[in-house]
Amino acid sequence: MSTLVQAGGYNLVFDAGRGAVIRLTQAGIPLGKVDGVFLTHYHSDHVNGLSDMWMTGYIPAFGGRQGDFNVYGPTGVLALVEGLKIAHADDIRVRVADGELKKDTTNIVAHEFPAEGGVVFNQNGVVVTAFKVEHDHHGAIQPALGYRVDYAGRSVVISGDTIPTANVLKCGKGVDLLIHEVAEFQDIHAVQQVYAHHTNPREAGEIFNQTKPKMAVYSHIVNGVSSKIIGIPDEVLIQRTKVNYQGPLVVGRDLMSFLLTPTKIETYTP
Incomplete structure (x- = not known):
């Protein structure tokens, strides 16, 4: 599951499920040009393409990202991102050692906000607002969010x-x-x-x-x-x-x- 919203010159991706990188490539979006990924919740079908999007985006032949890979999400995104850094540290180490890329192009940054949501992105007239939703009747699946994007x-x-x-x-x-x-x-x-x-x-x-x-x-x-x-x-x-x-x-x-x-x-x- 993944949705791309283009507004104000930004490429904003909402969730990063399986196949997201393939579909972005087919849509003609360079992976290095993804300006932010916004996660609704942490079920696997919404996040299992995140590492692919991050790592393929820093490989020069496929994305050539310059700067940080920014991931926005409610409570839990910091832990998720730190886990990805640990899991894939060797990929970065060997590619840097081999001269394939520069380490400063591999940075991934978590932007964590409260589960209640609010305005989580506001740049050059593009406003992204997160709001709380209910994925079940008992509140077991928390956090769970929807998003609204406003521009022009x-x-x-x-x-x-x-x-x-x-x-x-x-x-x-x-x-x-x-x-x-x-x-x-x-x-x-x-x-x-x-x-x-x-x-x-x-x-x-x-x-x-x-x-x-x-x-x-x-x-x-x-x-x-x-x-x-x-x-x-x-x-x-x-x-x-x-x-x-x-x-x-x-x-x-x-x-x-x-x-x-x-x-x-x-x-x-x-």
């Missing part, structure tokens, strides 16, 4: 992994682009453990109906988990959402992109 009068909200949460309604009200997670199966009574940690399309429809984004987008789509637990086609996912929402809705795909202009949102599908 346009806005994007990324829900993070969450059940229906008041903060998404608050931060998503009237947003240009609302990117929300979703989970659904052919049998809506299947895998209640999954439903207890995510938002189903009927619930998402209610959220979209209340926030009224210019465009709603599904991402982090949990749609079937095996041959025995069957998912549904995109058209059915949209139909089940439209029980409660009739506005613009797109089911996200890898490398899909959206251009926010003053008058409209343009969608590009590879």
Whole structure:
């Protein structure tokens, strides 16, 4: 799971799951030009591409980063980053010794903030605000965050992994682009453990109906988990959402992109 937001000349990446480096490369983004990674929570599918993004970005042939690799996250990101430094110290040591790179291009910096969130990035008119969400009904999965990005009068909200949460309604009200997670199966009574940690399309429809984004987008789509637990086609996912929402809705795909202009949102599908 990973989402790129480009604003004000910055490349900001939200979460760094498996395949993030491959997709960024396919999208034409030099890994050395990633200006910050913002983590929603610490489940493995949101962080297991982080080391790849950091290390591939400092190799001259693949990224050629100049300066720090900045990682933003709630309580826990300092420990995560320190662990990566320890785990991969030998990679840096041998590459520096071999003359492949300079050590000062390998630095990784953690920017830790409280689990309640707030403004966590504010540079040249680009404002990133973190807000608390609920990944389960019992508060076991903490911290868990969503993010809102504002720039030049346009806005994007990324829900993070969450059940229906008041903060998404608050931060998503009237947003240009609302990117929300979703989970659904052919049998809506299947895998209640999954439903207890995510938002189903009927619930998402209610959220979209209340926030009224210019465009709603599904991402982090949990749609079937095996041959025995069957998912549904995109058209059915949209139909089940439209029980409660009739506005613009797109089911996200890898490398899909959206251009926010003053008058409209343009969608590009590879």
